[in-house]
Amino acid sequence: MSEFLTRRAGFWHYQRRVPLAFAEHDTRGIVRQSTRIRIADDPRGTRAGRAADRINAELEAFWRASLVGESTDAKARYDRARKDARRLGFEYITAAEVAQRPIAEILARFEALAAGKPDDRPAEDAVLGRVEPPALDIDGLFDEFEALMKPSLKGMSEDQVRKWRNPKKRAIANLVTVIGNKPLSKLTRSDALDFQRWWIDRVMVEGVEIETANKDIGHLNKMLGKVEHTHRLGLGPVFAQMRIEGGRTGQRVAFAPAFVQDHLLKAGALDGLNPDARRLLYLIAETGLRLSEACNLTAETIRLDDPVPHVMVRPIGRRMKTDQSERDMPLVGVALAAMQAQPDGFPRYRDKAASVSATINKFLDENGLLPTEGTTLYSLRHTFEDRLTAVEAPDKVAAAMMGHKYHRPRYGVGPSLAQKREWLERIAFRAPTEV
Structure with a gap:
């Protein structure tokens, strides 16, 4: 049995740590590769051992080639050939492809070489496609x-x-x-x-x-x-139509609005969270903002002194999920209280939505604040949409506040801040004593 053979998920696998001498060229640390031989079919590892030895020989050859820079040299030669071909007015294609082109183009390639310097081997290689593309693995x-x-x-x-x-x-x-x-x-x-x-x-x-x-x-x-x-690797659609049938995308469930009011917004319920994380939850519960949108608010996009206090969701230093995501959201109820306490936004979590999501979801889970399977912090956005539906907010108003595309052609500037605030006040939560 090969010294580099190991068992994994019912198959024999080759496994070897990259030697220090090659670590700079192969950063994988440990190389693992399936022999594709089932343990049940080869319990002693006889055939798998031979396969592992072949893999090891190929790997060591690769390491030696990497050490002397063969892979790098091949890429440099290919890149130069492509540049030389473009400089002479041609697309770089392989010699086999050159031979398939119309005779007029083939003659044009030879005429370009004849007009240049004699015995210009790099130009000949570029125009006639004699440099093989580097092997991509x-x-x-x-x-x-x-x-x-x-x-x-x-x-x-x-x-x-x-x-x-x-x-x-x-x-x-x-x-x-x-x-x-x-x-x-x-x-x-x-x-x-x-x-x-x-x-x-x-x-x-x-x-x-x-x-x-x-x-x-x-x-x-x-x-x-x-x-x-x-x-032009000539692979064809190797992974096309390989999806496994029977899958379904899980739908996050919403919190019941009463649960949000009586449990999440209960005085002291979220005291174990740091203030930034707690106020982010309050903001999302009242506005339905995506967590990444809330985390990236800044002092410039938080407008507390305007006639209608609001936040401006903008693509500052990041890309919006959709064109409709850029929107202005009035602040009412617990969201207004949260942003009055965070007038500069949430610099601790700027561009760190995944981090704060993990923090909040862990806290909610450990404190029994996720009432049903599938509820997470993001469920508050679904709750927000359900609350708008419950008060029969017009579809155009709901889409504008959710950052969704409205299904009818867009005319005018859309719902005003005052109109949005009117609907938000109908569904506003009661804020805890201390935010």
């Missing part, structure tokens, strides 16, 4: 995808970028766990099926939600599609 998929998506990330805050990155990185890490790291050009439909089967096993044995698996599959499909389109 699964571990490098996210970095390549992120580089291609840079324009679409413009305007996101640091926390929004983190939330965008993490599920994609997690999907790649899970894929490597199942099939190991390999060049993207070697990725097959069979690998995708192995990954799907791994998730199905987890759903059946561990009770993992189907939608959790489908999110991984969806992220991989999108990343591969984008990189495939850019680099």
Whole structure:
């Protein structure tokens, strides 16, 4: 049995810590790769040991190549070839693709070379497509995808970028766990099926939600599609139509308004929370703001001295969830009291919605303030919408306050602050003695 063989989730896996000599080039710490051999089929690990030895040989070759910079050199040569081709007026394509182009274009490429310097080997390689694209592997998929998506990330805050990155990185890490790291050009439909089967096993044995698996599959499909389109890897839709059937997106339930008033807003009920977190909860309960919207209010967007005190939800240093999210919300009841105590906003939690969400939800759970399964801090937004429905607020007014798209064509400037306040006062909570 190979010294690098270990048991994991019913399969034999190769596992080895990256030697210190290569740690700078391979930051994974520990390399794990499935042999795809079930323990039940090979209880002594004989076949798996041979597979692990092959994986180890390939890995050591990769480490040695990384140490001398072969991967970096290959990328540098390819990038230069693309630039040289553009400089001479051509798109960089491989030699095989050049051969398939119309004869007029092929002749134009040779004429451009004839007009340039004699024996210009880099130009010849660029125009005739003689530089192979660098081999992209699964571990490098996210970095390549992120580089291609840079324009679409413009305007996101640091926390929004983190939330965008993490599920994609997690999907790649899970894929490597199942099939190991390999060049993207070697990725097959069979690998995708192995990954799907791994998730199905987890759903059946561990009770993992189907939608959790489908999110991984969806992220991989999108990343591969984008990189495939850019680099012409010839993979085809490896992860297309691989979603697991039977999943359903969980719907957060709302708090009953009476529970909010009698328990969450009961004097002293939230004294165990720090003041910023407590007042954020009060603000959300009364206005239905998303937590990220509330956390990122500033002194400039909190207008307490205006005829109608209100907060302005704006994309300051971050991207709004939708175009309709940008809105002005009057302050009444417990929200007005909270913001009078926090006139500069919540700098402690600015761009840290995930942190305060975890803090508040943990407190509510530990103190018996989550009455039914599925209720969380975000449920207060659903409660806010239910309260507007209960007083029969017009759809246009409700959509404007929720930051939702109104289903009819938009005319005029929409409901005024005074009109919004009128409806909010109908549903306002009683504020605790001390906020």
